[in-house]
Amino acid sequence: MNEPILEREQQLFFHTYKRLHLEVERGEGCYLFTKDGTRYLDFFGGIAVNALGYNHPRLCRAIEEQIHKYIHVSNYFVQQPQVKLAEKILSASKFQRIFFTNSGTEATEGAIKLARKWGKSLGKTQLFGLSNAFHGRTMGALSLMDKQKYRDGYEPFVENFGHLKFNDVDELRRAVNEKTLGVFVEFVQGEGGIFIVSQEYARELQSLREKYRFLIIGDEIQSGVGRTGKLFGYMHTGVTPDIVMMAKPIGGGLPLGAILGNDRVAETFTYGVHGTTFGGNPVACAAGLVVLEEVLDKGLMRHAEEIGVYLSARLMQLKKDFPALVTDVRGFGCMIGLELSMDGQAVVDAMQRRQILVNCTNVNVLRFVPPLIITKEQCDDLITALRSVFEDLKK
């Protein structure tokens, strides 16, 4: 790539991101093209954002049409794209109410506030997050998370937040009581390395909710909108949350998030108690409607499910063939993790040299979160390249 731009970036920005040495010019479907014309197959998907891939004609058209109508008017105004997207999400999900945000972490913050307001008159104060979860970068989100990597240096955290060990049913039973306000659950952990809440844990959570009347709050920011082959990740576990956070794909690549609430919390947020200038931007909502229609009505969610079955089977074969390198395959649909016995960076770099972009999370998990339009043939290309990288590593 053009190295001077990287040097300029280093001088200009806080050093929060380790950038890839690629300068993207454009995208098409599941491919990215760099300035020198090299084509890369993209299993990053904008980190689980680009559900429809790049340059999707309907998506681009909807954005363009809305831009010419109005780009922003503020939430003093009723906006048709917001209302249409709200109707689509609520009718598909069976939740009662929605609030649009700009991002995932703002959905987390809003969900914390919704839960706190709901619990105030009931004397419920204690919120829990699960270990290894990721809910965002703002102070409320960090308070829910236990990983030092994200929290270090940001103390003190918000009060009355505790952490429970992921899938530890006994600890859950000991921790919750009448004072419990809610438990935040990322049913399919993304950043954490594709770990799935067990059926047993989900069942226990559900029965403890009935006993103590707390809220279950599902973080579907990464796993939502059909990525796992179902509308939401929690649908694999048999438990339905009271509040759900969404973001990433729902704006078709434009910044958009949402908080959904059921009838228990439907009347909690009243005039003026929460708000945002940009949240629910009409262009993002117009884009989101196309995403939801493509995923739900045009068969993309079913396709994601099939891809998951196919890709998992092919990755399992790699695990069999390279038992010293591959330790596990986890996930559903277009959200699959391949756990390695080594730091994944060398594999990521070697894949990039083979013109395939993959992301490594939690040190040793290759995370595949491609656009939901990915084909079996493109999955075969991934497997062929991985096989060749693993052969090299064995030498």
Ligand SMILES: Cc1ncc(COP(=O)(O)O)c(C=O)c1O
């Ligand atoms: C599960 C989950 N929750 C919350 C977030 C935060 O979203 P954002 O980066 O849009 O603030 C992310 C982002 O990776 C996520 O994966």
